[in-house]
Amino acid sequence: MSHSPSLPDRPTLDLDPDMSEEERLAALREHFIDVSQVHDELADQLEDARSRQSDLREEVSDLQEENEALKTSSLYIATVEELTDDQVLLKQHGNNQEVLTDVSPRLYQKLQAGDRVAINDSFAIQTVLDQETDARAQAMEISEKPEVRYEDIGGLEEQIQEVREAVEDPLTNPEKFQQVGIEPPSGVLLYGPPGTGKTMMAKAVANQTDATFIKMAGSELVQKFIGEGARLVRDLFELAAEREPAIIFIDEIDAIASKRTESKTSGDAEVQRTMMQLLSEMDGFDQRGDISIIAATNRFDMLDRAILRPGRFDRLIEVPEPDIEGRERILEIHTRKMNLAPELDLGAIAEDTEGFTGAELESLATESGMFAIRDGRTEVTETDFEDALEKVSREESPGKPIAFY
Numbered sequence: 001m002s003h004s005p006s007l008p009d010r011p012t013l014d015l016d017p018d019m020s021e022e023e024r025l026a027a028l029r030e031h032f033i034d035v036s037q038v039h040d041e042l043a044d045q046l047e048d049a050r051s052r053q054s055d056l057r058e059e060v061s062d063l064q065e066e067n068e069a070l071k072t073s074s075l076y077i078a079t080v081e082e083l084t085d086d087q088v089l090l091k092q093h094g095n096n097q098e099v100l101t102d103v104s105p106r107l108y109q110k111l112q113a114g115d116r117v118a119i120n121d122s123f124a125i126q127t128v129l130d131q132e133t134d135a136r137a138q139a140m141e142i143s144e145k146p147e148v149r150y151e152d153i154g155g156l157e158e159q160i161q162e163v164r165e166a167v168e169d170p171l172t173n174p175e176k177f178q179q180v181g182i183e184p185p186s187g188v189l190l191y192g193p194p195g196t197g198k199t200m201m202a203k204a205v206a207n208q209t210d211a212t213f214i215k216m217a218g219s220e221l222v223q224k225f226i227g228e229g230a231r232l233v234r235d236l237f238e239l240a241a242e243r244e245p246a247i248i249f250i251d252e253i254d255a256i257a258s259k260r261t262e263s264k265t266s267g268d269a270e271v272q273r274t275m276m277q278l279l280s281e282m283d284g285f286d287q288r289g290d291i292s293i294i295a296a297t298n299r300f301d302m303l304d305r306a307i308l309r310p311g312r313f314d315r316l317i318e319v320p321e322p323d324i325e326g327r328e329r330i331l332e333i334h335t336r337k338m339n340l341a342p343e344l345d346l347g348a349i350a351e352d353t354e355g356f357t358g359a360e361l362e363s364l365a366t367e368s369g370m371f372a373i374r375d376g377r378t379e380v381t382e383t384d385f386e387d388a389l390e391k392v393s394r395e396e397s398p399g400k401p402i403a404f405y
């Protein structure tokens with residue numbers, strides 16, 4: 001759909017040198033009229049364009065609202081059972097409850113018996129899940145090649161070494177394990193405070209091995225698709241088998257593998273079912289070598305110990321806050337592209353940033369750059385870092401958020 005109208009021709013003015021004054025004046029008058037017409041025409045076009053722009057703006061804001069609503073509310077999956085005259089009979093997954101719900105004519109047109117839809121708490125259909133964008137695709141992120149490399153990670157040499165041995169070697173050198181006669185670890189669990197590089201490490205491993213990287217966030221799984229968690233876990237392992245060699249990465253695993261709580265709400269039961277499915281997939285996963293599993297959490301304290309049994313996540317790797325050398329390395333990494341003053345000493349900044357995580361150091365570097373820009377400079381100095389540090393610690397007071405892990 002193209003909206004660009006053709007522009008009116010530009011009027012030309014021919015003034016002959018041997019025209020009389022009157023002739024010239026007449027020509028100029030005519031030209032003036034032509035130009036005025038063109039002006040009016042352009043003004044009309046501009047008016048049209050403005051009104052189209054405002055229509056589009058409205059459309060964008062409607063879509064944004066819709067998008068927000070989709071993001072913020074819990075959605076449930078249901079299947080369309082039957083279309084009556086102007087209503088739809090739905091069957092909710094998970095509890096198999098049947099409900100009759102109203103739909104807009106626009107949506108009614110699109111629906112067919114058997115369609116999978118996402119509904120909200122009041123059974124209003126929010127979106128139709130077509131074959132390609134079914135729950136599987138929505139919850140799992142598959143990337144053939146994550147961007148992160150080992151060089152981008154600062155201060156976690158030992159942890160990287162351990163992850164490589166446990167995840168990469170079984171994929172690239174399975175014979176190493178066969179020769180020695182041991183089973184490679186089943187699953188690797190990375191745990192530590194937020195922003196210390198756990199997700200980065202999982203991505204770097206995937207990058208290094210050419211394996212398909214399948215990422216699933218535990219929280220997505222249980223918040224958005226109640227009634228679907230267990231099925232998604234099954235799908236996840238199936239998908240990995242189809243795409244092997246593959247690395248399954250379950251981020252925020254605490255969301256599906258928390259200690260059993262006393263309350264018996266349906267949400268808890270759902271989380272339980274999802275976790276049981278994960279355990280059974282891992283237990284039935286004896287043919288090792290082409291699929292590796294990594295999980296990460298910053299809530300180690302919350303984890304149900306059942307997932308840590310041998311044969312499940314039996315290799316625990318702590319990813320702590322960086323020490324002074326780690327901090328210096330991380331600062332180097334995140335200032336690689338920055339124009340730093342030659343005398344700036346990142347070692348000194350590393351000294352002053354005890355307790356900072358990688359993510360915090362990254363934002364410190366960015367913040368320092370902002371100070372330089374504000375000051376009209378293109379070079380970032382030690383003072384900028386000091387100012388940024390002061391700003392960050394002011395923002396954080398009275399107390400740093402407590403790290404749970």
Ligand SMILES: Nc1ncnc2c1ncn2[C@@H]1O[C@H](COP(=O)(O)OP(=O)(O)OP(=O)(O)O)[C@@H](O)[C@H]1O
Nearest residue numbers: 152153154194195196197198199200298330358359
């Ligand atoms: N060790 C590190 N080296 C370099 N950059 C880091 C490091 N740790 C964190 N970062 C920076 O912080 C960002 C966030 O890190 P990451 O997502 O890996 O944290 P995480 O440990 O997974 O945190 P969470 O527990 O909140 O998921 C990274 O994209 C990176 O820019």
Ligand SMILES: [Mg+2]
Nearest residue numbers: 198199251296
């Ligand atoms: Mg993470």
